[in-house]
Amino acid sequence: MRPDGRRPDELRPVKICHDFLKYAEGSVLIEVGDTKLICSASIEDKIPPFLKGTGKGWVTAEYSMLPRSTEHRTIRDSARGRVSGRSSEIQRLIGRSLRSIVDLGRMGEHTIWIDCDVIQADGGTRTAAITGSYIALVDALRKLKEQEKWDSLPVSDYMAAVSVGKVREQVLLDLCFIEDSMAEVDMNVVMTGDGRFVEVQGTAEGMPFTRDELHSFIDLAADGIQQLITYQKEILGDLDE
């Protein structure tokens, strides 16, 4: 039995509050069970130095947790004077994933900053960040589309993410914190609307896994992600409109 009574292949309840912030060009409050985070997208009319003169745009992400989003208070990155290794790894993953479905070459010299701030953490913050940021990003790109009079959105597909794992010999979808901390294997999967992979990151925590297990993780993740993408479609409608 899972701590919250879910079936092994069941997602936690997902709730997305669209246009959550007053100033951001795109923003959501996404809740996945007790995991809650704010994702915002901000347009800046500058690009990083390595893109100067290419006419391309850029999408980059920052991820942080409020100190008391966690069971025990976590010291702030700003108090330690640097971004933690974990935050750095997560924000690189978010940025890379989002860039893979955006046509940067059609964006013009704009940067979209994605900010993912975890209000409450109960497992799966990085995958919820990707699922939520995707919506904020599309909102910001729609603002740019209007402003720049683009014919279409420079976005190739929907995209969402979920975690899967092996806990006490069972393969589970969408791990909460307690499950995650006992997991023998932990995998994060990012997929597009047409069922292809953007990222697959599987880690054996203590016990290496077999190829068959890898397949079952992938199957389970694919099912969960399609449900999340269905929700994204409800919120965003057709990308071509």
Next chain:
Amino acid sequence: MRPDGRRPDELRPVKICHDFLKYAEGSVLIEVGDTKLICSASIEDKIPPFLKGTGKGWVTAEYSMLPRSTEHRTIRDSARGRVSGRSSEIQRLIGRSLRSIVDLGRMGEHTIWIDCDVIQADGGTRTAAITGSYIALVDALRKLKEQEKWDSLPVSDYMAAVSVGKVREQVLLDLCFIEDSMAEVDMNVVMTGDGRFVEVQGTAEGMPFTRDELHSFIDLAADGIQQLITYQKEILGDLDE
């Protein structure tokens, strides 16, 4: 006319969502007009080095803004590698104010960390932080009271804060961002339930002010703070219980 149609001596609507976070010993989401912030209180069974062996406790605060809480995206303190001067000044004010109504000598060797994270900023974030943190602090102290079997809460009074200012020759209560950015004088006042001052910080932005003006600022702030304390009493009930 004020941008939101308020009278000069009128507070913005205040909404406090009590017990907002799952893990923190005390927490609120406080909204003052469009200003929104999360205040949490975390108990740690350690004290700073300078208190070792004194049997005293400590209350300290950290303040930060989400990057897109502001009209234009603000770079994160963690990305700059240090806490900004403004954040540092505000968190010192919050900590100092809260300590002034707590009997640290009766707290035992515990630290209470107050975290104020601004979700959306429309003026008055530091005073909202004090008003909201007071509630989170009392909640955490009530948990300690039960755990440590104290006879009473080591808190001397209620406490709240508000801003006042002079804008286009008019004295206004509870400035929103637009008013704040045009203010000739900006004053933050922190008061207790019995009407005494904990902090008075008045700053002339461009035009020094007279003693009569000082009096009218103080009068207006005192009225506003008593309304906020009435709200705190509704939420917290009697401090002796």
Next chain:
Amino acid sequence: MRPDGRRPDELRPVKICHDFLKYAEGSVLIEVGDTKLICSASIEDKIPPFLKGTGKGWVTAEYSMLPRSTEHRTIRDSARGRVSGRSSEIQRLIGRSLRSIVDLGRMGEHTIWIDCDVIQADGGTRTAAITGSYIALVDALRKLKEQEKWDSLPVSDYMAAVSVGKVREQVLLDLCFIEDSMAEVDMNVVMTGDGRFVEVQGTAEGMPFTRDELHSFIDLAADGIQQLITYQKEILGDLDE
């Protein structure tokens, strides 16, 4: 009785050594009792990015203490890798106060850097810094006036600062370190030559204060500041010349 035998409303002896440094455009060594600090003003022909293209100038301040200006050696900000919260708060106060009596719009694209370095600290370093920096600033502006052929100095008035406080139920002017460390209330006041307020910062250390007490602090501070401004006038002469 005060530690140095002063009356409650008596300033410590103030000594200002004008043109203390060889290279700076303005500089003083100011001594207030045993508190000693060097204030210098440096002209730079650049302005901060947010003023680019406005034609305005800027005045900014930095404050630091020599490690052994204090009773026990204080670790250097540079050894800790960042400016302390206290230094940051003080230098913001100094900069803000000085800017309030300068007409930045008439300064042209120049920045004046104010450096306040405490040689010896016996209470009241931030107010002595304001009183002394004012002189260094005027000296630097006079150099600019000559160089830029301005008709008049872009300075609206004299300005000085003093601390007041409540110690063992007594209201005292110009607290030395021992008094400051026992004070129940500590207030710093910055005023102009015409008796108006630039900053009022009152803090209850442990015991909130009443409105009557606030009035008596203000009265006492105003008297002290007028004496300091008389001294400034002796040194600087008429601002219009």
Next chain:
Amino acid sequence: MRPDGRRPDELRPVKICHDFLKYAEGSVLIEVGDTKLICSASIEDKIPPFLKGTGKGWVTAEYSMLPRSTEHRTIRDSARGRVSGRSSEIQRLIGRSLRSIVDLGRMGEHTIWIDCDVIQADGGTRTAAITGSYIALVDALRKLKEQEKWDSLPVSDYMAAVSVGKVREQVLLDLCFIEDSMAEVDMNVVMTGDGRFVEVQGTAEGMPFTRDELHSFIDLAADGIQQLITYQKEILGDLDE
């Protein structure tokens, strides 16, 4: 055709210089084609704070590149004042992978520090770091085994890593830098001697990949890793001796 004439499923020549450093408890110089790095293992008789009192040991890794290991000089992390996001991500991967095949509970209160310093980078530095560090780690554990009179090595299996990728529609093993920079998909795989997975990290650079492609990546990586492990066995001999 690959730039160095290899078949798609062919590893670059691998050369491991065992016991490369005079002082380290374990060390190699590993060369994979033109990629060269030094891996060392250092024993420290301390453990991180979160393990105090558990009797467990720890394995942690640091990764860095010499400034001119790259085609264009890379600025040092120490000059920038912090570890880059990329280095941080890689050193977390190395440490996590090595810990997955060590029985930390049998290590006693020792930390083994793994240092991977890239002398020359031509693609695949993170996988070469894992393959090489494994040897340095076993050497250090053998020193501890002797010193602590353990019955057996607390290591469950051999372990090595390799990259695979999709370049111009072709699936390739062990990408060199030129191939890596053109890759549509880039995957790093860490496996044990018995053919199970420790880490699978696949990233679509621009073009999401299908499940069939995922399978062919995994197949190719598994073959390459078994060749590397054969080499490790030659160098280290039987883990039980």
Next chain:
Amino acid sequence: MRPDGRRPDELRPVKICHDFLKYAEGSVLIEVGDTKLICSASIEDKIPPFLKGTGKGWVTAEYSMLPRSTEHRTIRDSARGRVSGRSSEIQRLIGRSLRSIVDLGRMGEHTIWIDCDVIQADGGTRTAAITGSYIALVDALRKLKEQEKWDSLPVSDYMAAVSVGKVREQVLLDLCFIEDSMAEVDMNVVMTGDGRFVEVQGTAEGMPFTRDELHSFIDLAADGIQQLITYQKEILGDLDE
């Protein structure tokens, strides 16, 4: 002709104000021509970790310049977030020099912190720092001698320092800033009262120097240092008393 009319072998006027600071265990204001700095010595009853349990003491130094001690304002180390390479090199020289004439083994577990803060810089700040710090150090050690009831001071000799250099083909003693900036060779020499060398640091700026030139630098420095030590003896009296 030298800028201030001195003979090639002539020191600038030296003025040492003894016991300059109220709190420090030893302190001077030393002026060498227009170069002015404060040297203080602070006793701390702790020693660095690498000396724990050895019974030895330690002497260490920090060096810094006030921002406007220089012709053009220098940015503070604390604003840059780190000690500059130049400051670091100078403070290592000062600490090493002072330790060479102190018997650390007889000091007990005390650290003496030397702080050298340059008020005004006109060349020769590092050598003036050594000459002045020596006096502050002896004062602090005399306080420790009394407190710890040592039989004698753990100091082997007097010590002072001076610069020499080659400017426009002429060998000069005690270079001021203008001379220093034109010097082809710049040498700093630290010597003891009995005429032996503690440090010799000669640097060719552009033009390597011959052995004969080295000799003439050394001769000139030795003469200057003996004059400085005569002055130290006047101030400090006999080291055995």
Next chain:
Amino acid sequence: MRPDGRRPDELRPVKICHDFLKYAEGSVLIEVGDTKLICSASIEDKIPPFLKGTGKGWVTAEYSMLPRSTEHRTIRDSARGRVSGRSSEIQRLIGRSLRSIVDLGRMGEHTIWIDCDVIQADGGTRTAAITGSYIALVDALRKLKEQEKWDSLPVSDYMAAVSVGKVREQVLLDLCFIEDSMAEVDMNVVMTGDGRFVEVQGTAEGMPFTRDELHSFIDLAADGIQQLITYQKEILGDLDE
């Protein structure tokens, strides 16, 4: 007897592997006994701000040790967030020495970055860094000469460095780590091919030294350096070709 059986005036075996790195414009692996380091020279078509518009070039150096180049693991500068004082001092010495034999005025607006990374440290790393970097620098300048069609190399002479010291009353050439740690005097000397001095840095560790001792240090160093320069000439050939 010396630990490795050398005569007092005998260098350790020196081995220089020329063109050690694939990408750098100049590079060597230099081994002096068990001391091993990589020196590389990188050309950058930019110059530091203080040279803008002068047409001059620049040479600068960075020095670092791999964590396990030392007997006990040394924490990385990047993990501590700053360059250590020792590294900073050494890299300043290397840069200054190299600049003294380069005609920067003839270099055009190029910077040459010298990177010295210690693989294994057994004393004399800073002098080996100078001897090795000289070769890397000449290689890079030869590339620039060809590219920029200079008539001749802007290098005035060969240059190498060695340490000398006094250990147990004996004057020794080229100290290894054990000797260095027992040395009463430690001196580093940098000389040119024509026997002139670029740097002389002598430090008394505990016992000041006499002028006669200074002479014998210099004599011994001069002999050692001429042997190193003979080796450099073998590698580099005539500077005019």
